Amino acid sequence: MPAARVLSVAPGSPADEAGIAAGDEILAVNGEQLRDVIAYQLQADAAEVDLEVRRGGLEQQLVVHKQEGASLGLELAHAVFDRVQTCDNHCPFCFIHQLPKGMRRSLYLQDDDFRLSFLYGNFTTLTRFTEADFERVVGERLSPLYVSIHATDPDVRARLLRNRRGATSLRWLELLLGAGIEVHGQIVVCPGINDGAVLDDTLLGVLDRFPELATLGVVPLGVSAHSREPEMRPHTIAEARAVVGAVHAWQARFAAALGRRLVFASDEYYLLAELDFPALDAYDGCLQHENGIGMARTFEAEVRAALAGDDIATTGVRSGFFAAVDGAPAEGYRAPRRARTGVSTAPHGCQSHAGSRGIGIVTGELGARVLAPLVPALGERAGADVRLVPVRNAFFGGNIGVTGLLTGADVASALAAEPAGDRYLLPDVVLSRGRFLDGETLAVLPRPVEIVATDGAALVRAIARQAEIRRPGP
Numbered sequence: 068m069p070a071a072r073v074l075s076v077a078p079g080s081p082a083d084e085a086g087i088a089a090g091d092e093i094l095a096v097n098g099e100q101l102r103d104v105i106a107y108q109l110q111a112d113a114a115e116v117d118l119e120v121r122r123g124g125l126e127q128q129l130v131v132h133k134q135e136g137a138s139l140g141l142e143l144a145h146a147v148f149d150r151v152q153t154c155d156n157h158c159p160f161c162f163i164h165q166l167p168k169g170m171r172r173s174l175y176l177q178d179d180d181f182r183l184s185f186l187y188g189n190f191t192t193l194t195r196f197t198e199a200d201f202e203r204v205v206g207e208r209l210s211p212l213y214v215s216i217h218a219t220d221p222d223v224r225a226r227l228l229r230n231r232r233g234a235t236s237l238r239w240l241e242l243l244l245g246a247g248i249e250v251h252g253q254i255v256v257c258p259g260i261n262d263g264a265v266l267d268d269t270l271l272g273v274l275d276r277f278p279e280l281a282t283l284g285v286v287p288l289g290v291s292a293h294s295r296e297p298e299m300r301p302h303t304i305a306e307a308r309a310v311v312g313a314v315h316a317w318q319a320r321f322a323a324a325l326g327r328r329l330v331f332a333s334d335e336y337y338l339l340a341e342l343d344f345p346a347l348d349a350y351d352g353c354l355q356h357e358n359g360i361g362m363a364r365t366f367e368a369e370v371r372a373a374l375a376g377d378d379i380a381t382t383g384v385r386s387g388f389f390a391a392v393d394g395a396p397a398e399g400y401r402a403p404r405r406a407r408t409g410v411s412t413a414p415h416g417c418q419s420h421a422g423s424r425g426i427g428i429v430t431g432e433l434g435a436r437v438l439a440p441l442v443p444a445l446g447e448r449a450g451a452d453v454r455l456v457p458v459r460n461a462f463f464g465g466n467i468g469v470t471g472l473l474t475g476a477d478v479a480s481a482l483a484a485e486p487a488g489d490r491y492l493l494p495d496v497v498l499s500r501g502r503f504l505d506g507e508t509l510a511v512l513p514r515p516v517e518i519v520a521t522d523g524a525a526l527v528r529a530i531a532r533q534a535e536i537r538r539p540g541p
């Protein structure tokens with residue numbers, strides 16, 4: 068019988084007052100055995116919640132009284148209490164297959180579970196989706212979902228997923244859209260396989276079969292130095308330009324047919340193609356921001372607004388379902404790593420910055436290209452020398468340049484070459500519960516760093532602290 072382990076209880080919350088403690092296992096809520104936090108939340112919304120709890124091997128009933136819709140005040144250890152549905156595909160471009168050995172186990176989890184798609188925005192191929200899943204999604208309106216399309220040609224899709232079920236599983240997409248579920252799609256493009264004429268055919272297939280799709284992101288495959296797939300290689304500049312060109316051409320067709328652009332190339336494509344990013348309003352609301360689509364323009368807009376003193380809603384990893392309900396950390400499913408705060412209050416490992424001069428912004432190689440045009444204005448705001456500290460990703464190697472995949476060892480090497488006494492700003496996207504992807508903590512870094520939320524306004528706030536830091540203490 069699946070059980071939900073309580074990770075923590077908010078002091079003074081209804082659960083705390085009812086005597087629930089960290090480490091308790093919830094076996095049933097209102098008499099229902101639960102598979103996941105979605106079902107838990109539906110039950111926990113009631114004004115009177117009857118919990119069957121196991122503590123130290125003993126089972127007991129606890130009743131919590133609260134306002135209907137109010138939180139119980141529990142944080143659960145996992146979002147899925149039974150088993151996460153793992154994928155039955157063997158995609159040659161799968162990044163999990165390209166991870167070095169010896170990383171923490173959760174990073175190797177190949178989930179293909181519609182619940183994690185709903186909760187965290189993970190993409191699912193639907194190859195293991197069932198009639199019962201469909202009924203649940205529609206019945207409970209688990210929307211939006213995120214679906215990996217890759218190709219609409221059945222043979223090409225089966226080849227890309229290395230799974231014959233890949234040829235037919237998009238029938239579920241048709242049914243989900245027909246039932247009014249909001250779905251966002253993704254195409255991972257592998258040069259020579261699903262670009263060129265295949266990409267055109269896929270986008271035509273989307274227009275023909277899935278016109279209700281909310282958005283479609285087109286992203287390049289990542290190839291780490293640990294890939295064992297000889298067919299998988301990074302795009303050339305010409306190939307990246309061809310993909311961007313195809314996306315723009317199809318945006319015009321979708322706009323003419325549907326009144327919206329629907330398809331968007333990821334920021335990484337514009338960097339690979341050495342092309343300017345489209346204007347922010349060309350992303351139609353950046354609905355796949357977390358998938359790296361429109362992130363650069365959004366970040367730029369946030370920085371410029373913050374420098375001008377304007378208020379702008381900052382974007383971030385959407386906490387979605389967990390924003391308002393009892394939740395579970397996404398650890399082990401994917402990595403929304405962003406802290407909720409803007410800037411850490413004290414630089415890690417440093418007591419004083421008196422006399423510090425420069426500010427180094429630590430970032431990945433691709434992030435450096437996004438930030439470079441903003442550096443002069445940031446320097447002016449700080450009244451100090453602001454520079455980028457681009458970190459080469461030696462850990463993964465290959466064409467991996469995004470900031471979110473930096474490891475502690477690589478950040479440490481980059482910082483070792485930087486002068487002591489300067490301030491160093493580290494985006495929180497590189498950390499998950501205080502650890503880098505390689506398991507290292509901030510203790511491995513040879514320079515003190517300040518952790519900054521990965522949005523433009525937080526960066527400007529961190530830069531603006533320069534005057535405060537320079538001011539001599541009492």
Ligand code: SF4
Pocket residue numbers: 154155156157158160161162163177178179192228
């Ligand atoms: S579906 Fe996702 S997790 Fe599974 S093999 Fe393909 S890329 Fe990897």
